[in-house]
Amino acid sequence: MSLLGIFNIAGSGMGAESQRLSAxxxxxxxxxxxxxxxxxxxxxxxxxxxxxxxxxxxxxxxVGMAGVKVAAIVESDAPLKQVYDPGSSFADANGxxxxxxxxxxxxxxxxxxxxxxxQADLEAFxxxxxxALRTLQI
Amino acid sequence: xxxxxxNGLEFYRQVLAVRGYRQEVLAADIANASTPxxxxxxxxxxxxxxxxxxxxxxxxxxxxxxxxxxxAGNTSANAxxxxxxxxxxxxxxxxxxxxxxxxxxxxxxxxxxxxxEAVATFTTQALKLLSIAINGSSALGGGG
Numbered sequence: 001m002s003l004l005g006i007f008n009i010a011g012s013g014m015g016a017e018s019q020r021l022s023a024x025x026x027x028x029x030x031x032x033x034x035x036x037x038x039x040x041x042x043x044x045x046x047x048x049x050x051x052x053x054x055x056x057x058x059x060x061x062x063v064g065m066a067g068v069k070v071a072a073i074v075e076s077d078a079p080l081k082q083v084y085d086p087g088s089s090f091a092d093a094n095g096x097x098x099x100x101x102x103x104x105x106x107x108x109x110x111x112x113x114x115x116x117x118x119q120a121d122l123e124a125f126x127x128x129x130x131x132a133l134r135t136l137q138i
Numbered sequence: 139x140x141x142x143x144x145n146g147l148e149f150y151r152q153v154l155a156v157r158g159y160r161q162e163v164l165a166a167d168i169a170n171a172s173t174p175x176x177x178x179x180x181x182x183x184x185x186x187x188x189x190x191x192x193x194x195x196x197x198x199x200x201x202x203x204x205x206x207x208x209x210a211g212n213t214s215a216n217a218x219x220x221x222x223x224x225x226x227x228x229x230x231x232x233x234x235x236x237x238x239x240x241x242x243x244x245x246x247x248x249x250x251x252x253x254x255e256a257v258a259t260f261t262t263q264a265l266k267l268l269s270i271a272i273n274g275s276s277a278l279g280g281g282g
Contacts, residue, residue, distance in 0.1 A: 002155065002158040002159040002161070002162045002216060002219075003158045003161065003162070005162045006161060006162050006165040009162065009165045009166050009169045010165050010168070010169055012169060013168065013169030013170070013171075016169075017172075020172075048174075049170070049172055049173040049174065050173065051170050051173050051176050065162065065163060065166050065220075065223075066166050066169075066170060066176070067166065067169055068169045068170050068173050113172060114172075116240065117168075117171045117172050117240070120168045120171060120240055120243070120244060121168060121169055123168075123244065123247075124164070124165040124168045124169070124247060125165075127161070127247060127248070127251045128161065128165065130251070131158070131161065131251055131254050131255065131258075134254075134255055134258050135154070135258060137258070137262070138258055138261045138262050138265065
């Protein structure tokens with residue numbers, strides 16, 4: 001029953017997009033965290049999406065018919081921001097403090113994109129639900 | 139005899155299955171709208187239906203000694219649709235290699251959903267006609 005497969009696919013999409021949204025929230029919240037868990041400044045997190053074959057299909061084709069999963073969460077290797085703040089206890093010999101490499105513009109764009117994709121997934125989910133219910137009425 | 143009754147419904151079943159499969163493919167495109175390297179696909183509906191209903195690519199019917207013997211079923215509509223999955227061309231490929239156009243996918247999925255509902259309605263009507271043929275005009279709900 002292919003319509004029911006849509007629930008898995010759209011569901012996987014919604015899960016992945018909400019993880020992406022979590023990463024964005026974490027990055028924005030920590031945009032000024034000079035010290036992370038390891039003593040180093042916080043580094044921006046990015047989620048990596050990967051297409052996975054959707055299970056349960058009768059005849060999985062080589063193309064298409066794929067859900068999505070978060071393959072990895074990587075830390076951005078962009079250079080850390082240097083802020084001149086000699087009074088800080090984290091300042092180096094020259095008075096500079098290393099601050100997180102979070103780029104607010106990137107995060108905003110990522111957030112909008114994640115929101116749009118999530119809504120699209122939700123729409124696909126709802127359409128599948130409508131069609132499945134309509135099928136029951138035949 | 140039952141076979142001749144539900145023969146007419148077989149076509150609707152195939153169309154519904156192909157439409158459902160196409161909806162799933164489009165949902166997969168939407169789910170992967172941000173996956174790097176993912177290429178958008180779609181089901182060539184005409185080709186899928188042709189395969190499912192006995193056009194090109196359909197396996198030959200089995201030879202049976204007796205008319206009552208089981209005949210191999212039609213090509214599974216899902217398998218037929220899977221054979222007609224093609225890459226979408228002409229959409230813009232973004233820097234990360236993704237070729238999903240979200241607006242196009244949404245509108246295509248909406249149109250396909252309407253088509254699915256239409257076929258479901260046709261099927262309901264066909265069943266009603268059968269019911270009228272069996273029960274007489276009382277099935278219409280009017281005075282019998």
